[in-house]
Amino acid sequence: MNTRARILVVDDEPQIRRFLRPALEASGYEVLQAESGAEALRLMATLPPRAMILDLGLPDIDGKEVIRTLRKWSDIPVIVLTARDDEAEIIAALDAGGDDYVRKPFGIGELLARLRAALRGGETESDRKPAFVSPGRDVEIDLAAHEVRVRGEIVRLTPKEFDLLAYLAANAGRVLTHRMLLTRVWGPAHGQDSQYLRVFIGQLRGKIERDPARPALIVTEPGVGYKFAIAENEW
Amino acid sequence: MLFTRRNRPLGLPAAIPAVIVAVAAATAAGIGLEHLSRPQTPALAFILAVLAVASIFGMRSGVATAVASFLAYNFFFIEPRLTFAVAHGGDLVALGVFLVVAALAGSLAGRLREEADRASRRAELLEALAAFSTRALAARSMAEILEAMARQAGRIVNGAAAIVGRRAGEFVVEASDGGDAEIEAADWLTAARAIERKAGQPAAASGWATGRFEARVLDAAGEDERVILLAPGGGGKPVQGDAEAPLAALLNQYRLTVERLSFAEAGAKAAAQAQEERLRSALLSSISHDLRTPLATILGAVTSIRELGEKLSPEARADLLVAIEEETRRLSQFVAYLLDMTRLQAGLKIRTQPVDGADLLAAAADRGRKFHPHRAIVIAPGRELPVFLTDPALVEQALANLIENAAKYSARDQLVVLSGAVDGDAIVFSVTDDGPGVAAADQARIFDKFFSRPVEGKGEGAAGLGLSICSGIADALGGEITVTSPVADGRGARFSLRLPLTVDNRAGSP
Numbered sequence: 034m035n036t037r038a039r040i041l042v043v044d045d046e047p048q049i050r051r052f053l054r055p056a057l058e059a060s061g062y063e064v065l066q067a068e069s070g071a072e073a074l075r076l077m078a079t080l081p082p083r084a085m086i087l088d089l090g091l092p093d094i095d096g097k098e099v100i101r102t103l104r105k106w107s108d109i110p111v112i113v114l115t116a117r118d119d120e121a122e123i124i125a126a127l128d129a130g131g132d133d134y135v136r137k138p139f140g141i142g143e144l145l146a147r148l149r150a151a152l153r154g155g156e157t158e159s160d161r162k163p164a165f166v167s168p169g170r171d172v173e174i175d176l177a178a179h180e181v182r183v184r185g186e187i188v189r190l191t192p193k194e195f196d197l198l199a200y201l202a203a204n205a206g207r208v209l210t211h212r213m214l215l216t217r218v219w220g221p222a223h224g225q226d227s228q229y230l231r232v233f234i235g236q237l238r239g240k241i242e243r244d245p246a247r248p249a250l251i252v253t254e255p256g257v258g259y260k261f262a263i264a265e266n267e268w
Numbered sequence: 269m270l271f272t273r274r275n276r277p278l279g280l281p282a283a284i285p286a287v288i289v290a291v292a293a294a295t296a297a298g299i300g301l302e303h304l305s306r307p308q309t310p311a312l313a314f315i316l317a318v319l320a321v322a323s324i325f326g327m328r329s330g331v332a333t334a335v336a337s338f339l340a341y342n343f344f345f346i347e348p349r350l351t352f353a354v355a356h357g358g359d360l361v362a363l364g365v366f367l368v369v370a371a372l373a374g375s376l377a378g379r380l381r382e383e384a385d386r387a388s389r390r391a392e393l394l395e396a397l398a399a400f401s402t403r404a405l406a407a408r409s410m411a412e413i414l415e416a417m418a419r420q421a422g423r424i425v426n427g428a429a430a431i432v433g434r435r436a437g438e439f440v441v442e443a444s445d446g447g448d449a450e451i452e453a454a455d456w457l458t459a460a461r462a463i464e465r466k467a468g469q470p471a472a473a474s475g476w477a478t479g480r481f482e483a484r485v486l487d488a489a490g491e492d493e494r495v496i497l498l499a500p501g502g503g504g505k506p507v508q509g510d511a512e513a514p515l516a517a518l519l520n521q522y523r524l525t526v527e528r529l530s531f532a533e534a535g536a537k538a539a540a541q542a543q544e545e546r547l548r549s550a551l552l553s554s555i556s557h558d559l560r561t562p563l564a565t566i567l568g569a570v571t572s573i574r575e576l577g578e579k580l581s582p583e584a585r586a587d588l589l590v591a592i593e594e595e596t597r598r599l600s601q602f603v604a605y606l607l608d609m610t611r612l613q614a615g616l617k618i619r620t621q622p623v624d625g626a627d628l629l630a631a632a633a634d635r636g637r638k639f640h641p642h643r644a645i646v647i648a649p650g651r652e653l654p655v656f657l658t659d660p661a662l663v664e665q666a667l668a669n670l671i672e673n674a675a676k677y678s679a680r681d682q683l684v685v686l687s688g689a690v691d692g693d694a695i696v697f698s699v700t701d702d703g704p705g706v707a708a709a710d711q712a713r714i715f716d717k718f719f720s721r722p723v724e725g726k727g728e729g730a731a732g733l734g735l736s737i738c739s740g741i742a743d744a745l746g747g748e749i750t751v752t753s754p755v756a757d758g759r760g761a762r763f764s765l766r767l768p769l770t771v772d773n774r775a776g777s778p
Contacts, residue, residue, distance in 0.1 A: 046561050046564075046565075048561060048562070048564075048565040048591060048594075048595060049561070049564060049565060049568065051565070051569075051587070051588075051591050052565060052568040052569040052572050052588055052591060053568065055572065055576075055580055055581070055584035055585075055587070055588065056568070056572035056576055056580075058584075059572070059576040059579035059580045059581075059584070060576060060579070090557075116556070116557060116560045116561065116564065137560050137561075137563075137564040138560060138563040138564035138565075138566070138567040138568065139564065139567065139568065140567060140568075140571035140575075141568055141571040141572045141575055141576065142571060142575050144568075145575075
């Protein structure tokens with residue numbers, strides 16, 4: 034890494050910032066800190082970071098609102114921290130444009146891994162080739178030819194399965210909520226039919242995973258959505 | 269007074285003496301006037317008598333007076349006099365005309381009188397109903413409604429009214445119209461019988477034959493058992509026809525009012541429940557937040573040290589260790605508070621024993637110094653404190669929480685002062701700090717569960733349990749806790765724990 038990636042940490046709890054800063058710095062990032070949503074948005078504009086770690090429960094602006102505002106002019110990865118058990122809250126934050134989430138309390142390793150994945154996902158998104166997604170990995174997707182190779186072998190997918198896989202792979206490393214997947218692949222009218230989704234994900238896993246019972250490519254985020262995993266040795 | 273008011277026109281039998289007097293007077297006047305004026309004058313005197321009686325006693329009395337006048341006129345004034353015979357044919361015609369005029373006048377004047385009576389009676393009944401409505405609408409309690417009900421029912425029956433209810437098996441008068449209604453044994457029986465029969469008896473239960481009252485069931489449903497006893501004016505049981513309709517309307521309105529009141533109560537209960545629900549969910553999220561933040565810090569710091577150990581600077585590593593220690597303490601205190609709270613809510617066992625007030629203060633101060641070794645926690649010099657009966661563990665806990673609070677909300681170099689004093693039949697322990705004090709707006713809520721104020725310069729305050737535990741302890745010991753702020757120079761707060769000064773008599777007073 035030539036320059037240290039700048040990370041913006043937004044959390045109103047001083048104790049959380051107290052360990053996040055040294056941990057992130059020790060991992061080679063430059064750390065910016067904000068205690069409120071307004072401060073976060075200001076820093077976003079003046080010292081644009083490469084990624085944001087955002088606590089949802091901020092004293093001034095709701096975390097979801099921060100993401101929504103941010104998304105009008107920036108697509109940097111946002112990892113949401115939440116102390117709440119509320120799945121709906123996480124889903125809303127992801128729907129608003131969050132990329133991934135970590136529940137408090139968390140081990141630093143988990144956060145760092147998600148941060149790395151999010152940063153890499155951001156890279157692939159920006160200079161994505163229309164023809165192939167994740168070439169050289171287990172799964173190669175030729176978007177133009179509607180062709181999928183799994184470990185070198187061509188696999189036949191239905192159009193819906195292909196769309197689903199292409200969407201997941203294009204957003205590798207990012208958690209896509211049920212609603213996002215359903216509206217993208219089946220249309221807005223099917224936003225609630227998560228039963229559909231489960232069936233199709235099951236079929237897709239059967240075709241592309243080495244062990245469909247223990248999926249490594251399409252990862253379930255329980256109660257929230259699915260994520261196309263980014264190959265990473267530490268994971 | 270209640271029973272003497274003139275009201276409906278009295279019946280004919282009651283009017284007979286008046287008829288006789290009026291006709292006799294007219295006859296006398298006629299005889300007296302006959303020689304002074306024209307011969308028609310006696311006839312006019314009789315018409316006058318008819319009008320007078322009719323306008324007082326009503327139509328039938330008027331007509332009766334007309335007939336009597338006709339006979340008297342014939343007897344005394346038509347030739348041959350002192351007989352009912354008529355000598356001249358012309359007189360016969362005159363007599364006939366007289367009879368028709370007198371009867372017409374009597375009946376018209378009587379009817380007018382009766383109409384006027386009826387109208388004023390109707391007006392009064394309506395007024396009674398309206399008065400009840402007004403009162404019932406404003407009524408906030410059952411007692412008010414009953415009171416208004418008794419008064420207006422009394423007006424409607426133009427007599428006495430009282431409301432009798434059964435409370436825990438006993439019959440009691442819950443309200444009366446304030447009149448002279450004396451409820452006798454027979455009336456109690458009437459009430460008891462009506463209450464026993466309850467529903468299905470909306471019509472009059474005319475009551476014990478010898479009693480003055482008749483009973484109507486008021487509340488038949490639920491726990492309320494009430495009847496209204498009515499004694500119509502003039503002693504005429506049962507309630508007369510023209511009072512029946514307004515009475516029914518009154519009863520109806522009463523039931524609607526009671527219903528409204530019960531809805532209002534149910535509404536208030538539901539609102540209280542919703543409030544409690546909101547509080548509970550606020551509590552839960554607050555507990556969750558207070559538990560998770562230290563946990564998140566500890567886990568984050570520990571994993572940082574383990575996984576990034578070498579890469580962290582020595583200062584950063586040391587600070588993470590301090591953070592872990594601080595958060596672990598915070599967490600353990602929070603858990604201890606939660607346990608205390610649960611114990612208090614479950615109704616803890618109080619173990620009283622004789623204790624020296626001074627010992628309690630000293631123990632609490634020691635405990636405070638252990639947690640805050642750098643703070644000056646002092647006991648104000650003062651008079652000796654007595655030995656009294658209390659639960660020393662609870663008092664010490666309460667004082668320790670107050671010291672904790674004082675230490676948290678004041679600067680490191682400021683004193684925390686403990687003191688004790690006897691005030692009448694109470695012993696008062698207080699903890700005073702020199703911090704910024706408690707805003708007047710916060711003083712009312714400061715003992716609420718999870719009410720927390722930001723600590724100056726440190727942001728987030730505490731869990732907001734310590735003081736509410738103190739208040740719970742004070743309650744449990746039959747005392748109270750209060751806050752005074754500012755104490756001096758616009759600064760400081762003093763929390764006073766006031767406990768009953770119960771002395772152990774077995775051991776002899778100190």
